[in-house]
Amino acid sequence: EVEVVESGGGLVQAGGALRLSCIVTGLIFDNYAMAWFRQAPGKEREGIAIISWSGASTYYADSVKGRFTISRDDAKNTVYLQMNSLKSDDTAMYYCAAAENAGKWYVGPESLRIAGMNYWGKGTLVTISS
Numbered sequence: 446e447v448e449v450v451e452s453g454g455g456l457v458q459a460g461g462a463l464r465l466s467c468i469v470t471g472l473i474f475d476n477y478a479m480a481w482f483r484q485a486p487g488k489e490r491e492g493i494a495i496i497s498w499s500g501a502s503t504y505y506a507d508s509v510k511g512r513f514t515i516s517r518d519d520a521k522n523t524v525y526l527q528m529n530s531l532k533s534d535d536t537a538m539y540y541c542a543a544a545e546n547a548g549k550w551y552v553g554p555e556s557l558r559i560a561g562m563n564y565w566g567k568g569t570l571v572t573i574s575s
Contacts, residue, residue, distance in 0.1 A: 447471035447564045451541045454569030457531055461573075465526040467541030467566060478547030479517055479524040480557060483537035483571075490540070492557035494526060498549040504557060508534075533575045538568040 453465040467479070480495040493506045494515040503515055514527040524541060542562035 447543075449541050449543060449564050449566035451539065451566045451569040454539060454571045456572045456574060459532055459573055459575050461531050462527070462529045463531065463571060465528065465539055465541075465569060465571075467524045467526075469522050469524075469541075469543055469564070472543065472564070474522040475519040477543040477545055477563070478549075478552055478556060479515075480542045480544060480547075480562065481513075481515060481524075481526045482540045482542060482559070482562075483535075484540070484568075485534075485537040488537075490559060492559070495544070495547065495552045495557045496524065497547065497552045502548065502551045504552045504554060506557070528571070531571075531573045533573050535571060536573045538570050540568045541566040 448470045451467045482490050482492050484490040493509045496503045496515045512530045517524045543564040544561050545563050547556040
């Protein structure tokens with residue numbers, strides 16, 4: 446059984462930083478691209494970052510580019526999202542997802558589709574206070 450478990454959410458002041466973690470079990474982790482999505486209250490879920498199987502390629506949504514960094518540690522079956530310069534607009538539930546058919550060496554905007562994800566976590570809540 447595949448399990449995707451996020452952690453690291455919490456309450457942070459605007460301008461602060463958080464690091465989210467996501468550990469995946471039950472699959473061959475380095476055969477999957479890994480992504481982060483978020484969903485703010487009353488809004489649709491949006492893809493914000495994805496990293497290829499190999500870790501060689503990453504892609505970010507414009508809303509987080511330059512502030513967030515996605516990385517992976519295949520030895521620990523874990524993907525991270527380092528979030529800096531947080532804003533109130535970053536308040537959301539953050540979800541980790543695994544994509545088998547996204548790129549091994551390259552990921553782009555077409556890779557960051559909800560329909561392209563095979564497995565999802567239950568989310569971790571990030572709240573930014575102004």
